[in-house]
Amino acid sequence: xxxxxxxxxxxxxxxxxxxxxxxxxxxxxxxxxxxxxxxxxxxxxxxxxxxxxxxxxxxxxxxxxxxxxxxxxxxxxxxxxxxxxxxxxxxxxxxxxxxxxxxxxxxxxxxxxxxxxxxxxxxxxxxxxxxxxxxxxxxxxxxxxxxxxxxxxxxxxxxxxxxxxxxxxxxxxxxxxxxxxxxxxxxxxxxxxxxxxxxxxxxxxxxxxxxxxxxxxxxxxxxxxxxxxxxxxxxxxxxxxxxxxxxxxxxxxxxxxxxxxxxxxxxxxxxxxxxxxxxxxxxxxxxxx
Amino acid sequence: xxxxxxxxxxxxxxxxxxxxxxxxxxxxxxxxxxxxxxxxxxxxxxxxxxxxxxxxxxxxxxxxxxxxxxxxxxxxxxxxxxxxxxxxxxxxxxxxxxxxxxxxxxxxxxxxxxxxxxxxxxxxxxxxxxxxxxxxxxxxxxxxxxxxxxxxxxxxxxxxxxxxxxxxxxxxxxxxxxxxxxxxxxxxxxxxxxxxxxxxxxxxxxxxxxxxxxxxxxxxxxxxxxxxxxxxxxxxxxxxxxxxxxxxxxxxxxxxxxxxxxxxxxxxxxxxxxxxxxxxxxxxxxxxxxxxxxxxxxxxxxxxxxxxxxxxxxxxxxxxxxxxxxxxxxxxxxxxxxxxxxxxxxxxxxxxxxxxxxxxxxxxxxxxxxxxxxxxxxxxxxxxxxxxxxxxxxxxxxxxxxxxxxxxxxxxxxxxxxxxxxxxxxxxxxxxxxxxxxxxxxxxxxxxxxxxxxxxxxxxxxxxxxxxxxxxxxxxxxxxxxxxxx
Numbered sequence: 044x045x046x047x048x049x050x051x052x053x054x055x056x057x058x059x060x061x062x063x064x065x066x067x068x069x070x071x072x073x074x075x076x077x078x079x080x081x082x083x084x085x086x087x088x089x090x091x092x093x094x095x096x097x098x099x100x101x102x103x104x105x106x107x108x109x110x111x112x113x114x115x116x117x118x119x120x121x122x123x124x125x126x127x128x129x130x131x132x133x134x135x136x137x138x139x140x141x142x143x144x145x146x147x148x149x150x151x152x153x154x155x156x157x158x159x160x161x162x163x164x165x166x167x168x169x170x171x172x173x174x175x176x177x178x179x180x181x182x183x184x185x186x187x188x189x190x191x192x193x194x195x196x197x198x199x200x201x202x203x204x205x206x207x208x209x210x211x212x213x214x215x216x217x218x219x220x221x222x223x224x225x226x227x228x229x230x231x232x233x234x235x236x237x238x239x240x241x242x243x244x245x246x247x248x249x250x251x252x253x254x255x256x257x258x259x260x261x262x263x264x265x266x267x268x269x270x271x272x273x274x275x276x277x278x279x280x281x282x283x284x285x286x287x288x289x290x291x292x293x294x295x296x297x298x299x300x301x302x303x304x305x306x307x308x309x310x311x312x313x314x315x316x317x318x319x320x321x322x323x324x325x326x327x328x329x330x331x332x
Numbered sequence: 333x334x335x336x337x338x339x340x341x342x343x344x345x346x347x348x349x350x351x352x353x354x355x356x357x358x359x360x361x362x363x364x365x366x367x368x369x370x371x372x373x374x375x376x377x378x379x380x381x382x383x384x385x386x387x388x389x390x391x392x393x394x395x396x397x398x399x400x401x402x403x404x405x406x407x408x409x410x411x412x413x414x415x416x417x418x419x420x421x422x423x424x425x426x427x428x429x430x431x432x433x434x435x436x437x438x439x440x441x442x443x444x445x446x447x448x449x450x451x452x453x454x455x456x457x458x459x460x461x462x463x464x465x466x467x468x469x470x471x472x473x474x475x476x477x478x479x480x481x482x483x484x485x486x487x488x489x490x491x492x493x494x495x496x497x498x499x500x501x502x503x504x505x506x507x508x509x510x511x512x513x514x515x516x517x518x519x520x521x522x523x524x525x526x527x528x529x530x531x532x533x534x535x536x537x538x539x540x541x542x543x544x545x546x547x548x549x550x551x552x553x554x555x556x557x558x559x560x561x562x563x564x565x566x567x568x569x570x571x572x573x574x575x576x577x578x579x580x581x582x583x584x585x586x587x588x589x590x591x592x593x594x595x596x597x598x599x600x601x602x603x604x605x606x607x608x609x610x611x612x613x614x615x616x617x618x619x620x621x622x623x624x625x626x627x628x629x630x631x632x633x634x635x636x637x638x639x640x641x642x643x644x645x646x647x648x649x650x651x652x653x654x655x656x657x658x659x660x661x662x663x664x665x666x667x668x669x670x671x672x673x674x675x676x677x678x679x680x681x682x683x684x685x686x687x688x689x690x691x692x693x694x695x696x697x698x699x700x701x702x703x704x705x706x707x708x709x710x711x712x713x714x715x716x717x718x719x720x721x722x723x724x725x726x727x728x729x730x731x732x733x734x735x736x737x738x739x740x741x742x743x744x745x746x747x748x749x750x751x752x753x754x755x756x757x758x759x760x761x762x763x764x765x766x767x768x769x770x771x772x773x774x775x776x777x778x779x780x781x782x783x784x785x786x787x788x789x790x791x792x793x794x795x796x797x798x799x800x801x802x803x804x805x806x807x808x809x810x811x812x813x814x815x816x817x818x
Contacts, residue, residue, distance in 0.1 A: 175784070178784055285584030292579035295797065326774075328763065
């Protein structure tokens with residue numbers, strides 16, 4: 044008799060732990076052909092709030108790490124992903140369909156993108172910060188700092204490359220993230236959470252919620268302890284993104300607006316993927332004897 | 333201090349106001365010409381005397397539309413003009429501002445109420461410096477950090493406050509023009525006069541018509557400017573409430589925004605600070621410009637072990653502040669800008685007393701006409717008090733104490749704002765630690781309230797977003813070339 048396989052329970056990733064949704068809700072995830080794959084946890088408003096608490100708690104420690112250390116940890120995520128490549132290929136194929144070769148290319152690009160961002164950790168301040176030659180006897184210096192807790196509505200189509208492309212630029216500079224994953228293609232994100240959990244990324248730095256961006260987005264956008272939000276996961280839904288942008292104004296969140304359609308994640312990323320979630324701090328001190 | 337036998341009285345030393353020629357009425361500045369407005373005209377008054385200075389046209393929606401159309405038309409040529417030519421217009425403007433600096437300073441003090449020594453020595457020189465600084469960027473935009481061939485955004489809607497009328501104009505107009513944008517600017521309704529004089533300066537500089545348009549009016553005019561559908565960029569300095577309303581109004585559009593909003597800055601004094609210098613910094617932090625400063629050091633955090641000593645020194649120093657005629661060269665604190673603002677300051681000060689904080693002001697005679705508020709300090713303030721949380725925007729200081737650096741950080745950051753902060757200590761490593769921990773866009777260490785065109789300014793959290801000044805101030809008015817990416 045053939046061995047019966049042991050199936051995984053797909054859960055949320057909050058504060059470094061893998062809880063089910065506090066709501067007790069789950070939803071059916073199907074493969075690209077419409078066949079049942081798993082019941083994923085359906086994140087609730089309370090899960091969003093728990094994730095924000097975890098992200099806020101992690102912010103001081105993560106932003107306080109040296110840039111070199113954050114760079115090493117992002118590189119470590121890439122290493123562990125490389126190691127688990129077959130699992131990602133299978134998860135992508137299952138979610139998105141297509142050939143194994145295409146899924147493999149997506150995994151390769153996602154890993155390479157992490158490596159690219161890893162290298163930015165200790166360079167972004169040199170590129171967007173500067174000394175300011177003020178007209179007086181003062182040391183004056185501007186440097187970027189992370190904005191804080193960032194809400195990310197991850198892209199709906201690109202289940203891994205898209206996800207990595209929106210998470211890496213947020214955390215590399217010291218922000219922490221609450222991410223709502225693709226609704227219909229959440230499983231590569233859950234595998235990615237398992238990579239994060241074993242890559243020396245402190246708990247709470249990235250929190251991944253499987254669920255519906257349209258229903259969770261408003262809670263994230265209106266949350267007063269979230270500092271910025273990336274709306275790309277609702278690309279194309281102008282009414283929804285406008286409503287979220289209005290809600291985000293309650294505490295003046297920085298908003299990365301959604302384009303008209305999900306971007307092509309194979310394109311080279313821009314600096315703004317990082318700078319949209321950075322603040323400039325300028326420090327003055329007199330010069331004298 | 334009038335009663336202090338050890339202090340000499342000063343004789344009045346008023347700056348002559350004959351240098352300014354205020355017209356009885358002013359129109360709107362659209363497409364290079366002064367034109368009539370179609371709203372109901374309003375008066376600008378001198379807050380130190382309550383005399384009417386001039387009647388100012390109010391722009392209605394149709395006037396604003398005309399101004400935006402003029403700006404859109406001018407954008408075609410201005411944005412395509414080589415940067416080195418644009419830069420020469422800005423240098424011209426900078427030079428004319430320097431040439432007419434005393435006139436601008438006197439007019440600013442008359443319309444705003446700020447002391448002439450501030451308008452003359454701070455506001456106007458920094459205004460000229462701002463145009464000079466951004467003039468030099470106009471032909472170097474490919475080095476701004478947005479990749480090769482960065483592009484202007486288009487028509488910028490700019491709404492500015494009354495606390496630094498001409499300086500805020502410079503912060504908005506200079507980078508916008510340098511990058512090839514054209515502007516529609518709305519000055520504050522209580523302080524429009526220097527902006528209208530600036531319009532004349534644009535004429536003297538032969539700036540092409542429509543590049544700068546100035547529409548006067550109150551909130552409704554401002555709303556019409558920022559919500560006009562053909563505007564590409566909104567730049568606002570003012571209250572956090574209005575900033576939020578603007579963020580909502582532009583939701584779902586492609587308009588870019590920079591918002592420079594309120595603050596409740598902590599000014600932190602450690603026990604090893606040079607206390608006499610710190611006291612000077614505390615005074616300039618809260619009493620500069622009557623405290624009408626979004627980055628004012630309005631929450632003083634004193635380390636407990638030196639709190640009494642600092643308070644004694646501070647009170648002695650406050651006793652020497654001269655409140656009165658803004659045009660007197662010896663005046664330290666001028667008039668409150670409007671009756672409305674005075675009422676707000678009074679209301680919050682009363683709330684401070686009602687909530688149990690202890691209020692103190694030095695004895696000082698206030699003029700009988702005009703709007704005045706004495707320099708005031710509250711001690712025994714807790715973090716829950718309204719005067720520790722709300723922006724008062726007046727010469728009112730709230731004093732709290734702390735024991736450890738981490739407690740100072742926690743208290744300083746315990747606010748939805750994040751515009752500025754001050755640190756006073758002689759220990760270098762502590763300065764850098766505090767600068768690192770404070771969630772604020774500008775940290776002044778062993779100094780306060782310093783501004784420079786090369787130095788980016790702007791807030792964290794609910795103090796707004798975007799930066800003004802420096803290279804960072806350019807990216808607020810540029811976009812990457814879509815073909816090149818950045």
